[in-house]
Amino acid sequence: MRPPTIRDVAERAGVSKSLVSLVLRGSEQVRPEKRRAVLAAVEELGYRPNAAARSLSERRTRTVGVLLNDLRNPWFVELLDGLNSELYASGLRTLLADGRLNRRLGEDLTHTFTELRVDGLIAVGTLPDPAAVRTAAARLPTVVAGTREPVLSAVDIVAGDDELGARLATEHLIGLGHRHIAHIAGQGSVGTLRRRGFEAVMREHGLSGSAAVEQGDLTEEGGYRATVRLLAAPHRPTAVFAFNDMAGVGALSAAEELGLRVPGDLSLVGYDNTYLARLRHLWLTTVDNAGHDIGRRAARRLLDRIADPARPGEVALTAPVLEVRGTTAPPRPSDPRES
Amino acid sequence: MRPPTIRDVAERAGVSKSLVSLVLRGSEQVRPEKRRAVLAAVEELGYRPNAAARSLSERRTRTVGVLLNDLRNPWFVELLDGLNSELYASGLRTLLADGRLNRRLGEDLTHTFTELRVDGLIAVGTLPDPAAVRTAAARLPTVVAGTREPVLSAVDIVAGDDELGARLATEHLIGLGHRHIAHIAGQGSVGTLRRRGFEAVMREHGLSGSAAVEQGDLTEEGGYRATVRLLAAPHRPTAVFAFNDMAGVGALSAAEELGLRVPGDLSLVGYDNTYLARLRHLWLTTVDNAGHDIGRRAARRLLDRIADPARPGEVALTAPVLEVRGTTAPPRPSDPRES
């Protein structure tokens, strides 16, 4: 019992398979009664076109590959959502590969995507294997989203302005009166940019001397450890700006464990405005990075690039917005450290 | 500049395309020197087989469709991870569709998956449109994972034993000395089962009279509101067992806001052991639902079912495990309510 083919439909409707194809692709050049007959046959047989046959013939798959760093990061999921909705509107579907997982399995993702002949590729976030993106970009229209590297010749970049976001966060803390501010740094180019924004603002305010940077990673654990180290230092900061919300939550735990009240004794800013930051119990001041919007814009870039693969790569940055919640406040005025 | 085809490889290697096909599929019946020539040609041309052409000819896609309720729920992501790793090992790739998103877009997911002729389907969690699963299951080998409905004739079910998990949580609270225990109920069959487990244990301990159930949903907001209602009641509970970790975190916020200390004034148990529960700042006692394991088992079931589509559907339940963390403790002995 094989699924019906276009020929079965044609036979049932008493027309040629070419006409069925015409009807299904919405041609105007078909007489209404034939169109009805075809559609009725399609309905009766429960016919669905075979995507593989269609791709083979059309030489395109209407599928976009998405290379994701980590599905567990809520911000990426939000971006993905924006991506999907925009691509879907253009009749493209999305094929997802989790870079971390596939790397663990030893698969080269570009292989899968080239075999499938996807029409385009979106690389989301800092990927474990940037060389793979390079290889893929040489064959496929490619857009990088959520990070600003790798920079390649015919590849667009859509990302949040991380340096600006870091500036917003840092200026917010300085505006509250903080002087000793620490940054928990992340990895990759995104980490570098946020760190740079932080350092620039501190320098502009003549606070380079009281700026501390501690390397963390993208996890809660990393944020926790970095904060423990920061708070153990002799001249300890009154505020911490964390690379992302996860690290911020780790910082929150560390502060609590050391008996410091947030925001009374320690102010805290995260990044990404994920649902974590919005949990009432955490209520983290953070920087909104507009994941959904970035996803949509990346999708539009890819559509343009598929239409014209040779056009030069562009960089589009979206401006992040500070989201003030419950973890930031002025430092204690009585604190001898703030003199 | 089209990508090279198997014929290009054949020509370059000086053999027929059939032989190239043989080599690439790992046949033993090929003389070593020819094999080398073919592999060299493949390498030189950068040849990658066309998946669409292969599927068309083989009449299978080596692709499994995954229908997911909500990618934002970390538990599903964990399950997906287990699924992926097992399917990958069998040479199958995974095509992901987020049910919530696609429903919003008004797409019938079964359409996409039937057009792609996926080899099988995994429906994860309580889906927004159970009828779609029914339709798909009539055409495709199908496995339901993470929930116990819909029950269909030739469909396997792999899920956690939610009733048992709820029993563990409730017994833990009773064992600590709690008598007035509330449950924040979830939706769908999973919600019903967890609620049933809770109620059964309360009944067995003669505590039906002091058991409260408040309807929540799967979100933090729902958990928060339900808890506010519970704690506003005259005879308020000393412990809350929440449908999942998200709702549990909402409960945590509500308790805090009302000036109750956790676990001193109120004990709290979540469900799923997602990374949320593991955040040090939350450190939620919860029930581990082994998402990764369920994913792997679901994958294996699907492989069996693809091999023999007619075999009767089986139900496999995994036993959840209580994970005691920081949000549960004995009730205050002095509390007049606990007499």
Next chain:
DNA sequence: GCCCTTCTTTGGACCGTTCCAGAACCTTCC
């Protein structure tokens, strides 16, 4: 009624693989 034009409809080549029947080539054995 006939020729010309415009709409509709159709047959068949093609997309890039797999798979099968059988051809070609080797050994081995009598």
Next chain:
DNA sequence: GGAAGGTTCTGGAACGGTCCAAAGAAGGGC
């Protein structure tokens, strides 16, 4: 030396669509 039996290789027919050139039908003008 030739039949038998194995191995290795090949041509061509699928697979299920799209697309194009051309055939057929319908309408219009004289």
